[in-house]
Amino acid sequence: MASTHRTQTLDRTWPWVVAAVGIVLAGLAWVLLPAIEIRGGDPRETGSIAELEALSERSDLNVLFILIDTLRADHLGSYGYERDTSPNLDLLASRGVRFDRNLAQSSWTKASMASLWTGLNPHRTGVTRFKHGISEDAQMPAETLREAGYRTVGLWRNGWVDPTFGFGQGFDVYHRPITAGAPDDVKRKNPTMKTNLTDNSAILAAEEFLRVYGDERWFLYLHLMDVHEYTYDEESALFGSDYEAVYDNSIRRVDHLVGQFLVHLAEEGYLENTLIVIGSDHGEAFRERGYEGHARHVYRESTEVPLILSFPFVVEPGVVIASRTRNVDIWPTVFDLLGLPVPEAVDGVSLVPEIRASLQGKALPAGDREAIAHIDGTWGRRDVDPLDAVAVAEGPFRFVRRATLAGGLVEELFDVRSGNGGEMENVIEENEEVAERLRSRAIDYLENSETPWSEETPEVELDEMRLNLLRALGYKLD
């Protein structure tokens, strides 16, 4: 089910001349546009359960999936952060659905995105190692959508979702935008930038895609990287210059870009017929436990990520889903809304019953689903032993079991109700029964690595160019 040939053909015919004109016009808009304001200008009507149920009958619905790489949930205003990092995302959430406790299935882009797309926990995707790619047997969401008649386009800026690793399956166009350099104020603020590109280039390419294919029914996947790279500009330099403040500046910048794109969608008439999903692949640590960054651990700071759904109608007041959700639930939910089939044997479930119950003011079903996060901290490099870290979140608890470099095993249990919610206090000794139950779940998870696909997980030889692109993102590769 790979689409390499089709992808390349369409890529070559990408209308670059029109793109160049578009970039000039969009560049002017960048200078002239004041702060983003869809408030008051939101063209969508208010809807509720009837409009929700009718979504699957609509033949005009588009799907926009914006993945903001490295965005931890508790740094967004709508998730309780004290800094005003995300006014546009917050507004979208306040008129749609915000999932308050959503877990990514890994803290490393490639493993996390493989789970997000396939609805399977990392061990069952087969994508836990440095060279692994997604099996061609996998039925990827873009394939399902293309078969359902959508024009499918992926615009991505993270080398871990390179088509070499199987992430291009189902996309008519799967493209790394290189059409616009960083604006001057970005260069001034980020003198050590390793690439001259920013999320501007992805947004401009998205607008160009809509100019060309907007009349068809479309699915657009935008994978943004400015937060991962701590890229910010004059306008977003609001919070200071220390490590965490610069991260927040970059969230503010990406929020602004997303806001601009939403205004564009509104002006072009897409907001009333587009289902929008905002998500992230993992969070980021700021030395809470002595380490920083991501792709090593599965504690809350590197795995709790936002998830926001926005309908082609406004929901007032916005829905907040308080139960535990997971990135593996995203596509079962979207397909349920669209009336499309979910691949069998996935670990994720549709969250539509909870959305429906909230809209009807009914009590939600009791209980809390279990969520897994996993990373092999070595990314499966052959010359070292695996360093598996597994987290099992259930109810107020998170159980973490991880191998250490010294050959030991660390087990911790956190209770979100104790302390200030930062999960710094290990309460395993006071909760032996809970620990025992979640430990057995973690071990079961590690022992069940069977993928649902007949073909073996492909292994990819990375050439020097691809390795350099990943190094430019800050990953330390041999």
Ligand SMILES: [Zn+2]
């Ligand atoms: Zn990432």
